[in-house]
Amino acid sequence: MSADSGEASALQGTTRPHVLLSVAMSVDGYIDDASAERLRLSDAADFDRVDQVRADSDAILIGAETLRRDNPRLLVDSADRRAARIAAGKPEFPLKITVTASGELDPALRFWHHGGDKLVYTTDAGAKRLADSLSGLAEVVSLGTELDFGVLLDDLGRRGIARLMVEGGTRIHTAFLAADLADELHLAVAPLLVGDPAAPRFLDAASFPGAPHRRMTLADVAKIGDIAVLRYLPKPADQDIRFMQRAIELARLCPPSETAFSVGAVIVADGVEIATGYSRETDAKVHAEESALDKLDANDPRLARATIYTTLEPCSQRGTATRLPCTDRILRAGIPRVVLAWREPTTFVTNCVGVEKLRQHGVEVVELAELAAAAMAMNRHLDLT
Numbered sequence: 001m002s003a004d005s006g007e008a009s010a011l012q013g014t015t016r017p018h019v020l021l022s023v024a025m026s027v028d029g030y031i032d033d034a035s036a037e038r039l040r041l042s043d044a045a046d047f048d049r050v051d052q053v054r055a056d057s058d059a060i061l062i063g064a065e066t067l068r069r070d071n072p073r074l075l076v077d078s079a080d081r082r083a084a085r086i087a088a089g090k091p092e093f094p095l096k097i098t099v100t101a102s103g104e105l106d107p108a109l110r111f112w113h114h115g116g117d118k119l120v121y122t123t124d125a126g127a128k129r130l131a132d133s134l135s136g137l138a139e140v141v142s143l144g145t146e147l148d149f150g151v152l153l154d155d156l157g158r159r160g161i162a163r164l165m166v167e168g169g170t171r172i173h174t175a176f177l178a179a180d181l182a183d184e185l186h187l188a189v190a191p192l193l194v195g196d197p198a199a200p201r202f203l204d205a206a207s208f209p210g211a212p213h214r215r216m217t218l219a220d221v222a223k224i225g226d227i228a229v230l231r232y233l234p235k236p237a238d239q240d241i242r243f244m245q246r247a248i249e250l251a252r253l254c255p256p257s258e259t260a261f262s263v264g265a266v267i268v269a270d271g272v273e274i275a276t277g278y279s280r281e282t283d284a285k286v287h288a289e290e291s292a293l294d295k296l297d298a299n300d301p302r303l304a305r306a307t308i309y310t311t312l313e314p315c316s317q318r319g320t321a322t323r324l325p326c327t328d329r330i331l332r333a334g335i336p337r338v339v340l341a342w343r344e345p346t347t348f349v350t351n352c353v354g355v356e357k358l359r360q361h362g363v364e365v366v367e368l369a370e371l372a373a374a375a376m377a378m379n380r381h382l383d384l385t
């Protein structure tokens with residue numbers, strides 16, 4: 001991989017914000033009932049959790065249908081959280097965004113009259129309709145003849161929005177998931193049934209990428225009162241990113257050395273971490289991959305379907321003659337997939353051929369160039385010229 005493409009993908013990674021979908025639903029998948037009164041799915045403790053997620057976001061988006069239906073103010077309620085945002089140099093409130101194709105939005109809605117800046121994404125036709133009615137209340141941006149959520153995210157990226165929270169409704173959540181644009185999903189399940197065919201559901205039917213076989217990563221499960229909060233990572237690529245970030249955190253634990261890199265490694269099977277290691281974890285010479293592999297039985301059947309995440313390319317030669325290079329250890333273990341963030345530079349060895357050798361033996365090697373800089377940063381103490 002050339003330095004240029006690495007830079008390009010790193011740039012792409014920072015352009016669009018991280019997209020978090022947040023929803024509360026009944027056990028049977030409804031987000032409200034069909035009555036005029038809003039159905040309370042969450043309790044105070046769960047609203048407080050949502051308030052924290054809002055405070056952690058740069059922008060909050062809801063669809064026009066939800067805006068018309070619920071007439072929310074969409075604020076960060078906690079004064080402490082707002083003060084913390086200001087102390088961190090952020091605006092008191094996240095940017096509030098709504099999306100409408102038609103431009104049918106009442107300027108009397110509470111959304112326009114509370115909190116900080118407001119932004120409306122719409123179509124050319126919608127923009128015409130809203131130009132006068134929302135003048136002074138919100139910025140109106142047309143995405144063209146129709147709504148394109150990828151273009152919307154590009155625009156938010158250019159505005160410096162790094163974290164976007166999407167609070168529905170049905171059409172908006174469906175659109176983000178169908179376009180594979182959601183990075184994280186917070187699903188709060190309330191222990192009740194709605195059972196009304198006229199009530200809105202979390203999602204419409206759609207052709208979701210990889211459905212029905214693609215599995216999300218279940219990143220976390222929390223119990224808040226009688227509500228289950230499930231945190232999913234919908235995109236498969238995010239699993240690689242997440243485990244590599246874990247490996248980078250492990251590299252932070254390495255005892256410093258002037259003569260060797262600080263590397264972290266995680267072995268994952270069936271979506272679950274089965275062993276971890278880092279440089280010099282168990283003795284002064286041990287490598288991260290070696291340390292992780294040493295914790296598993298050589299005959300562990302999970303190795304045959306495992307991925308090893310390592311922040312640095314596995315070594316193909318070693319100064320310690322009695323120990324196998326990590327490339328050979330990985331091949332011997334029968335691990336079919338290696339994900340790395342950073343190719344070994346020529347600091348300590350003239351020519352590492354770990355990636356080439358693994359590929360020659362049929363191992364799939366994935367390089368996460370977007371995390372190379374973060375992996376390298378664990379080696380700031382070394383002169384990497």
Ligand SMILES: [Zn+2]
Nearest residue numbers: 287314315326
């Ligand atoms: Zn090694």
